[in-house]
Amino acid sequence: MENARDSRVRVMVWAGVVAALTLGFAIVPFLTDNLSFMFYMMLWIIMASAFNFVAGLAGYMPFGYVAFYGVGAYATGILYKTLEFPIPLALIGAGLTGATVGLLLAPTLRLRGVYFGIVSLALAMAAKLTISLMPADLTGGSLGLILSSANDPLAAYYAMFVVLLLLLATATWLSMSRTGTALRAIRDDQEAAAVVGVNVVSTRMKAWISAAVFPALVGGVEAWYTNAIDLESSFNLLITAKSIVYAMAGGLGYLVGPILGSGLLYGVDQLIWRQFPTLNLLLLGVIIVLLMLMLPRGIVGAFAQRFSKLRKYIP
Template sequence: MTDQIQETREGTGVPMSAPQENTEKSSHIKFLIWGIVVAAIVAVFLPAPLFASNLSFLFYMMLWITMATSFNFVAGLAGYMPFGYVAFYGIGAYATGVLYKTFGLPIPVALAGAALAGVTIGLLVAPTLRLKGVYFGIVSLALAMAMKLVISLMPSDITGGSLGLILSAANDPVAAYYAMFVVLMGALAAGTWLTMSRLGTALRAIRDDSEAAEVVGVNVVGTRLKAWIMATMFPALVGGVEAWYTNAIDLDSSFNLLVTAKSIVYAMAGGLGFLVGPIIGASTLYGIDQLIWRHFPTLNLLILGVVIIALMLLLPRGIVGAFAQRFSRLRRFIP
């Protein structure tokens, strides 16, 4: 053999062809780049409480990165667009508040309960995953409205009624900040598993053509369900931690559709289907949002809307997607 690679896989004795070697090399480079991105996130957010006097900006940046990342699990990988994504955020907030304030459980247990509540609701509505396109989006939006109504009809001595719940006794901004950091790291770890494993390949196959994926042996239902569970657990945790950080929970803020809108916009602005897409999109647009708010508070939404429209028109595939399209040879290295 002259043009074939003579190397073999370690311990197997099986010859490795040039395409196989190139694929493994690109995978290693992609994983290395992703490792650098995660290390940078840790370096920025982990020591921040030691130096920053106001943690709010970094706290909410972590919140939106997590929301956009978990949204990417179901939209970027599985091809679903849940317009009612705020339902799980609101469920997590109220589960945390009720378990802590009403039943007297410690915050860590309440947050675990929030994650369980999000997953439980996700499993209950999992049969709707058989729907496609806008139909699934409408059903998920109806879910958010239904959950808000259900909580509003519950006894006020449990959910706080129209006044909501106040968690002032649990006030600990630094602890809540680190809890959000842990949730963010968990979302990034889950994203790594979903994207870089065989499961990610199966999800992308289902997204592109579910019938063809089923023909070649992919368990369509089970694979979709794994991504869906991840996509419901993390927003519930985010809602719970944010409730702990602000010490206040009410129906309007917990089930505000703007939460869904921002999750969608931030994820799409970065680039759906890429691990780094939601990170870049959320950090960039949230930074722009805060900058506009600081200098033009009365025109904040108008200017931000113009920025988002311009971004969608100029970069319809998102920042990372546009880069991958422009430099197609580098696409295989983008995590």
């Protein structure tokens, strides 16, 4: 009975977090015309949380995570600008492209640890090179693609909001279902998980594809929001770095970890940028280093360690 009660409390805590995020982001356009801050807050929550699917739950560290974001942005641009698809279909195409790239890269899941990270980084660079070699009339060449005719910041904001809702639903499923339990078992000991009947290949593939689809969708929606796509910004390794840092700062392996880490560090990043624009990256780097040294398990992980009796209630 105690276990059932603990589970109910954990579900209620997570439901409260989901409700707060849903209500908070839904009403923003009614309160202000400046959507940029909250738009990018959603972007980084999604990027860090999707990264947590594969790193925190499955135990993989994809340093080439930006590849999914980049191909999603370009898929949206090509489908809308070149092939003249409507934006909703272009965004669906971005998600499907992310899933396809994830399937193509799935054989790399045979690798573990730093070897997987290095290979995924190399494949991200290969994806960028592949797009750069495609015909300029398709990808826009060195100038990229301009989507000014699709300009609609409010619609793009709510598109990101829909992606956030899908992310929260997927996070709930991955973490609180038998799939989540199997993923954590694989992360802790893959051989032991296989012995007790866990389908290792199928289970980790679910996390991997989920971690591929969401950054692709985010890349597509962000391209719509800014109306501009180019190779350097779409495949900027800082996107991977921030996703990793935000997720780790909050606490990998917890649903609320990447959400808290993204909200806190993105807010700090913007505050520093406004006050010290020339020292932004330096000061942010110092804060991140101090945070990692003081809280190596992240904010949520440190809380769970300090208050061990409450750990079972943390989603």
